[in-house]
Amino acid sequence: RQEQYAALRDIASVTKDGVEIALHMNAGLTVDVPFVRDTGARSIGLFRTELQFMLANRFPRMKDQYLFYKTVLDAVPDRPVTFRTLDIGSDKILPYMATIEEENPALGWRAIRIGLDRPGLLRMQLRAMLKAAGGRDLRIMFPMVANVAEFDLAKAIALRELDLIRRHGHATPTTLDLGAMVEVPALLWELDQLAEHADFLSVGSNDLVQYLYAADRDNTRVAKRYDNLSVPVLRALKTILEAGAKAGKPVTLCGEMGGRPLEAMALLALGYRSLSMSPSSIGPVKAMILSLDMEQATAFLASLMANNDGQPSLRENLRQFASAQ
Numbered sequence: 001r002q003e004q005y006a007a008l009r010d011i012a013s014v015t016k017d018g019v020e021i022a023l024h025m026n027a028g029l030t031v032d033v034p035f036v037r038d039t040g041a042r043s044i045g046l047f048r049t050e051l052q053f054m055l056a057n058r059f060p061r062m063k064d065q066y067l068f069y070k071t072v073l074d075a076v077p078d079r080p081v082t083f084r085t086l087d088i089g090s091d092k093i094l095p096y097m098a099t100i101e102e103e104n105p106a107l108g109w110r111a112i113r114i115g116l117d118r119p120g121l122l123r124m125q126l127r128a129m130l131k132a133a134g135g136r137d138l139r140i141m142f143p144m145v146a147n148v149a150e151f152d153l154a155k156a157i158a159l160r161e162l163d164l165i166r167r168h169g170h171a172t173p174t175t176l177d178l179g180a181m182v183e184v185p186a187l188l189w190e191l192d193q194l195a196e197h198a199d200f201l202s203v204g205s206n207d208l209v210q211y212l213y214a215a216d217r218d219n220t221r222v223a224k225r226y227d228n229l230s231v232p233v234l235r236a237l238k239t240i241l242e243a244g245a246k247a248g249k250p251v252t253l254c255g256e257m258g259g260r261p262l263e264a265m266a267l268l269a270l271g272y273r274s275l276s277m278s279p280s281s282i283g284p285v286k287a288m289i290l291s292l293d294m295e296q297a298t299a300f301l302a303s304l305m306a307n308n309d310g311q312p313s314l315r316e317n318l319r320q321f322a323s324a325q
């Protein structure tokens with residue numbers, strides 16, 4: 001099977017009826033980076049920077065961060081990398097940072113919330129990224145943004161750092177795209193403004209679904225209780241896509257559901273054309289794409305959603321459709 005998928009590496013990911021899908025790869029460590037080539041991924045669509053911080057035994061200095069980002073960028077000179085700023089807190093703990101006792105860590109002080117409250121840390125990370133990407137394109141996105149104001153604050157910090165390194169005479173990135181992860185449900189009702197202010201949106205479906213259903217993604221008692229392939233989740237995902245399209249901003253999905261062929265099929269049928277996933281998912285998802293009739297899938301899902309009468313999951317229907325492809 002692995003060999004079969006490896007053979008797909010250089011084949012374009014295009015559906016039977018000619019719709020091209022952009023497949024990107026999720027990464028977090030330098031050892032992941034060579035998989036971009038092995039899998040034929042178009043770019044690194046999500047680089048989880050916190051993994052480097054979790055492996056270190058003290059908070060990495062600016063220089064260490066700079067060297068790390070530069071190593072990643074140098075390893076893929078021909079493809080874009082979308083770095084995500086630190087997403088710590090909740091399930092991602094830094095052993096050397098004093099742990100804060102929180103009743104509900106998933107709803108607690110984490111990710112961009114820490115970055116905005118401790119702007120020194122965020123600034124240092126942004127500066128390291130901006131310097132590492134001197135002379136090339138750079139994409140940065142912020143995790144766990146809950147409202148447009150938080151995105152604006154993070155963006156202003158990034159632009160100030162850009163200005164500072166320019167004034168200090170350092171090489172700056174050729175282009176800088178700043179995006180927001182869409183993973184906190186409140187954003188669903190502020191998408192138009194968000195899409196205006198951001199250069200791109202990236203859906204973090206792992207967290208978005210956890211918060212939509214109020215069901216801990218790591219608690220086995222409840223994690224499987226609700227399905228991603230349900231009308232509420234699919235409607236939410238469609239809304240995000242539509243807001244991006246209206247503002248002319250690209251939307252990618254980088255949560256785990258994009259890497260599962262059946263879920264990926266549903267996402268394409270909803271209108272998604274760009275997915276970022278773990279390296280091992282790219283082959284199986286591409287195999288699904290090659291056998292998919294997009295027009296049929298789109299019509300099938302639209303009618304399933306329109307005719308749904310409270311079924312908690314569309315999985316079985318979608319599975320039947322997929323096996324007939």
Ligand code: PEP
Binds near residue numbers: 183203254
């Ligand atoms: C997500 O929430 O879907 C996501 C991509 O980020 P993480 O899994 O790192 O929280």
Ligand code: MG
Binds near residue numbers: 143183204206207
């Ligand atoms: Mg997340």
